[in-house]
Amino acid sequence: MAWDATKLKDWQIAEEAEKNMPTVEELVEKLNLEKDELIPYGRTPKVDFLKMMERLKDKPDGKYIEVTAITPTPLGEGKTTTTLGLIEGLAKRGQNVGGAVRQPSGGPTMNIKGTAAGGGNALLIPMTEFSLGLTGDINDIMNAHNLCMVALNARMQHEANYTDEELAKRGLKRLDIDPKNVEMGWVIDYAAQGLRNIIIGIGGKKDGFQMQSKFGIAVGSELMAILAVAKDLPDLRERIGKIIVAYSKTGQPVTTRDLEVDGAMTAWMRNTINPTICYSAEGQPVMVHAGPFANIAIGQSSVIADRLGLKMFDYHVTESGFAADIGFEKFWNVKARLGGLKPNVSVLVATIRALKMHGGGPQVVPGRPLPEEYTKENLELVEKGCANLLHHLNIIKKSGIVPVVCVNGFYTDTEAEINLIKKIVREAGARCAHSDHWLNGGDGALELADAVMDACKEESQFKCLYPLEMPLRERVELIAKEVYGADGVDWAPEAEAKAKRFESDPYYADFSTMMVKTHLSLSHDPTLKGVPKGWRLPIRDVLVYGGAKFLCPMAGAISLMPGTGSDPAYRRIDVDTKTGKVMGLF
Template structure:
C-alpha cells in the first residue's frame, strides 16, 4: 500500500494521491480514448461512453465483477471500499482494470456518514470533488424533478382559476388532477426532516395551488432510477415522459407527458448520460455515474457505465 492508513486520515491519503493523479490529457493515452470522447470538466472529465461503446463494439468483452450487499447500516456497508480494493488489487497484478461506482448524496455526506469514497488506501479520488457535487448530475436531476412539480402545481392553479374556455385560450385542456392523490413531491440533496410534510400555495390566487406536499432527498427521485437504467438519450427521454406525477379524480394517471414538461426535464438531464472519470489512490480508472437508492434498486450503478 502506498500510504500508512493507520497514521493518515482518508482526506490526507487522498490529498497525497491526488498530487500524481493522471490529467485528463494523460487519460486519453492511458485508456486509448479519442480526443472527442473526453468531455473537459476540470480534473474530473466526463466520458462520452456511448461513443466509446460504439467504437469498441467489435472488441472482445472483458470480465464483469458485481459488488453489492443487502445489509445497510447508517455508515454504509463497504461496497465502495471493496470495489476500490478490487481495482487496486487487480491493477497490482497487471490486469487492465476499471470500475464504476455511484455518486454520493449530500444527505449522508453532511450527516453522520461523511464521504462515500471508500476508506484507507481503498479510496476514490479526487475526494473533495467526488463528495461535493462532482460534475453536477444530482443538481441536474433536482432541477428536472422540481420542474415537474412546478408544472404540476401551476397546472392545478390554472385549472382552479379558469374555466375550460380560458384554459383553451392558453392551449391547455383540463386534467382534473386530484389534489389528494399526488404521487410526486419536491426534492433536495439534504436530509431535511422538517420539510418532509409541507403545505404549499399559501397566499393569493396567483401564488400557486394550496395543497399538502412533501420533500424527499434528491437521490430517491424516480429520475435517478431512470438515469441508472437508461441506455441512451432517446431512451432517457422516453422514460421521463412516463413518470406518474398524480392521478385525476377518476383515478387515471397523470404523467409528465400530460403536463408537457418531459422534454424540458430531459434537457436539464442531457449531460447526466455521460459518466465522470475518477480513479483510485493507485490511479486505476473508475467511472462515477448515477446515485444511491437507484443503484441499490437495480444492483449496479448504471447500465451505461
C-alpha cells in the same frame, strides 16, 4: 508506497494521492481512447457515451464483477473501499481494470455517514469533487424533477383560476388533477426531515394551489432510477415522458407528457447520460454514475457505465447498494435484466464488526465509540454472525453468479477470527479472501484479486429469480421467502388493492419490481439482526415509477427522506482560503 491510514485522515490521503492523479491526456493515452471521447470538467472528465459506445460496440466484453455485502451496521462495511481495493489489487496483478461506483448524495455526506469515497488507501479521488456535486448529475436530476413539480402546481393553480375557455386560449385542456392523489413530491439532496410532510400554496389565488405535499431525497428520484437503467439517450427521453406525476379526479394517470414538461426535463438531464471518470487512490479509472440508497431507490451504478466499462476494461468492477438482499437483488432482477448484462462474479463484503453485531453484539450507534466486543477477539460472536453471511451467500448462489467472500480487514481483526470465517465460507463451497486494501492499497488486496480472477474462470450460470410474466404479488412473495427468508407477505388493504389493479392492467405487465425495504436487517425491521426467523413481510403501499417502469412495494415504515442527526458531518467541513482546498470530509 501506501500512505499511513492509521495516522492520516481520508481527505489528507486524498490530497496526497491526487498529486499523482492522471491528467485527461494521460488517461486518453493509457486507455487508447480517442481524444474527443473525454470531455474535460475540471479534473474529472465525462465520457462521451454516444461516441465511445459507437467505436467499441463490436469489441468483446471484459469480465464483469459485482460487489455486494452482508447486512451492514449503520456505519457501512466498506463496500466502496473493497471495490476500489479490488481494482487496485487487479492492477497490481497487471490487469487492465476499471470500475463504476455511484455518486454520493449530499444527505449522508453532510450527515453522519460521511462521503461514499471509500477510505484509507482504497479511496476515490479527487475526493472533494466526488463528494461535493462532481459534474452536476444530481443537481441536473434535482432541477429536472422539481421543474415537473413547478409545472404540476402551476397547472393546478391555473386550472383553479381559469375557465375551460380561458385555458383553451392558452392551448391547455383541463387535466382536473386530484390533489389527494398526487404520486410525486419535490426533491432536495439532503437528509431534510422537516420537509417530509408539508403544506404548500398558502396565500392568495396567485400563490399556488394549496395542498399537502412532500420532499424526498434527490438521489431517490424516479429520474435517478431512469438514469440507472436507461440504455441510451432515446431511451432516457422516452422514459422521462412516461413518469406518472398524479391522477385525475377520474383516476386517469397525469404524466410529465400531459404537463408538457418532459422535453425541458430531458434538456436539464442531457449531460447526465455521460459518466464521469474519477480514480482509485492508485490511479485506476473508475466511472461515477447514478446514485446510492438501494433501500429506497435502485441504488446501482448505471447500465450505461457498466456497458462502457465492459468495453474499456478486461475486468470491470461495479457496485450495488447495501447488502445482497436489497442492493444485489435489484442488480440481479432489475438492472442486469434491463441492461441485458451477464455478471461473472459477485464479491460479498463482510467485516468482523458486522458479523459480531449479527452474532448478538451490542447495538452499533453512529457517532458513539464501539463497545469492547468489537475491538477484542470474540470467536463466538463471529461464528454466530456468520449465519447472516451464509444467508447472503445463498442469495448470490441463486443468481448463478460465482460468489467470492471478502473479509474487509480492520486493525482489530485477529488471525483466529479471520481463519474461522474462511473455514465457514469454504465449507459452504465458496472462495474467501481477507483483504487489507484500507491499510495497504492494491498490495493488501492481492489475495482478493487472485480469488476473483480464479472465480472468473468458472462459467457464470446467470438467471433471474422470476420471469417478467409473474404477477406482482407472486413476485413479492418469492422475493420475501427466497431472498429475505420471510414466512410470507402481509398486504395492507390499500396496497393490495393497488397491486390487484396493476396485475389486471396490461400497461404494467413488463414493469420491474423494485422493493423498498430497510438495509439494516434481512427483514423490514432494522433492529432484527442475524437471520430473523418466523416473520412476515408487511407491504403498506406500492409506488409507481411509470418512466423507469418500476412498481415499488414499500415494506415497513421506511421513509423516502432520511433525517439529519444531532452531530452531523457539516460541523467539521471547511475550506482553506489560501488554497481553496476542502478540509474535513471523511
